[in-house]
Amino acid sequence: MDNNILIFASNNRHKAEEILAVTGDQYKIITLKEAGIDIDIPEPYNTIEANASGKSKMIYQLTQQNCFGDDTGLEVEALNGEPGVKSARYAGDQKDFDANIDKLLSKLDDKENRNAQFRTVISLMWNDKEYLFEGMVKGMIIYERRGANGFGYDPVFIPEGSYKTFGEMTLEEKNLFSHRKKAVDKLMEFLKQQ
Template identity: 60%
Template sequence: MIRIVFATNNANKVTEMQAAIGGSLEVISLKAAGIDIDIPEPHDTLEANASEKSRTIHRLTGENCFSEDTGLEIDALNGEPGVKSARYAGEDKAFDKNIDKVLSKMGDTPDRSARFRTVISLIWKGEEHLFEGICKGRILAARQGSGGFGYDPVFIPEGGDRSFAEMSIAEKNRFSHRRKAADKLVLFLQNQTTTV
């Protein structure tokens, strides 16, 4: 089985990505790869932050690797929190505070439309490839559900009737932005591994 390093230590993301990729590749977290660093995300686009992370890991390991950056983009907030989604309410990355800030800033705005956008940067045999996944939906007025992570309790995907936090991973993967980007990544990797 081909091993690929995922530039994250977020166990939820690793589980979600492994579920999306399936059994064709083994997804390894930074910790499992023996890397203990916090890679900065200084850029103002998801693409640039994803590239920063994958290039850093590739420099350190020389292995095939990928990273992703995901943002919640809310129309009524002019695309906020966007690239600052994890640190929206401060550097401690406290998602309860982030959700509180979103709900507070939105107030009773009737336009609740939003989208999650994931950009994956893959470095495969030394070359970078970018893949994007988008999930449109809307922001709830209050939290619903206790599963998932991040903004999941306040986001309902288009075509769904429950928040991401009320869904199993399998249900969430039917809509997931991360899954859509991962599907493009997997398709690319399948083509690479079958032509070798």
């Protein structure tokens, strides 16, 4: 087992780009595709933590190589935490970003409270043990899309402390606020101590 190589248990290239922008070259982080693993990992659980955990454990069992998985959810106050763990499949199993945003905006149509937060949980399998790291950013959902950067709900989410949506930000700007970056920072801090 090479402790400098970490497999990222995901096929999501957007997430991989965001994570690599934070980690730099301290660790060689490779995607499932780069590791030669051609599977789509299911997300059957009803919590973000359990989905992240399921991904890392599946890949660790398959490879016996240190790895990490993540799951992220957008939690909207006025919708009792929806879409939450179902964020990627909010409008159906096809994982259509535009359809998900349409459904969210329609459900928020008559709501004044637009408060929301993005929450990421990373599950790291490291030398046969699991460690969890969480990152969160609070903000609000706006009324229409702005910006074409990022992915998912980025065009309708403005983080606290900004006037831009994630969709209007460069990756560098997004990483000043990002829930994923906060979780990855905690992961990197842990790895430095190993």
